[in-house]
Amino acid sequence: MRIPCDSSSLISLSDNCLLRILENSKKKFVIPKRVKMEIFDAPFSTKRFKLRAIQINSYLKRGVIEVIDNPFIRDYAEKITDLANSLLDYNGDYIKIIHQGEAEVIACAKYLNEGTVVIDERTSRHLIEDTGLLKKYMESRTGLGLEMNGTAQKRLAKELGGISVIRSAEIFAYAYEKQLFPQYSSKGALEAGLYALKFSGCSITDEEIKDYIELLG
């Protein structure tokens, strides 16, 4: 079983020295080529993020995270990008909601026949789990009345229906519950870890963090 990961989750985990959790898992993790560009190739050429790129590369070299790339992934990602970017309409123009990179993570799941993806980013999660909520979210933030393209919505639901999204926060919560790291075994460490991931960009609400502390603390 190989679980596709987005750059958003790998960056959040890496920023908090939590990529080790992936190494201790029984599963393998995969990324599409475009995600590798985001977590290694692009940051490697910067002073600000080069160290993180080097750290992530050690997980790539050891095979904890594998890169996959093939025509199916690219074609399917294009199909998902086209559907997502014709989902919401304002005054006759479709809003381009996602980038092909996000769709490639979803395409990896389809290619591997895997029911889970690891994504910290909010909009992709909305697309996979609740396009109606995405519309409400965008309307509430923009103040605009948007039209939902019912055909695209149905086709997306059909394509993405069986996929579950987990975030770096869930991976950390799992490591906490399984006591994979003795130093993170206190309730305080659970809260600290979840907030650290949130501050690194993971789209988890304060309310969800409280729920996790109640559930596992």
Add this chain to the structure above:
Amino acid sequence: MVLDMDDTRRLVDKYFAELIAYFENNQEMELRELSNRAIESAAIKQDKTLVDISIVAYALAKFMTKPHLFGSDQWGKFKQHILQELKKKKSLANILDAIIGDISGFDTNLGNYARDVIEKARIKQASRAYALGISLKRAGELTGASMSSLLDYVGATKIHDRPYTKTKSVVDRYKATKRALGE
């Protein structure tokens, strides 16, 4: 959000005229507000020129809040140069491109931060676009902000606590996690 003009071209021209007027009159708050309106329109209309107007307006407003830049001997010359560029009879895209380069150069010479004001503007406005609902990578693509910088910035905001963000209960998501990771 102001999107009362259906025609993107007219919106671009309107915002560009505002950019010149506000900069000419040292209207920092108006420039900042223009920057926000322009990126919000750009996120919906997917227009690169609107993005550039937003970035330039943000950077120029930022300069005006920094006494070591705004009060420097070189400010007058810089301002005159930018106004001349803004009023050139060239395509707006070319004018804005050149000004973005000039702003970066000015900030690199006189600024105190390793991250120049244009890079900061790209990150800030990408974060605003993401807050409206478009994805992180799409926001980065639109503004030119890197994924790493953007995540770092977004994590320090309250974007992920906005209404309609939660799509599933923690109990359900954690069950899926346990199924995926080992049980």
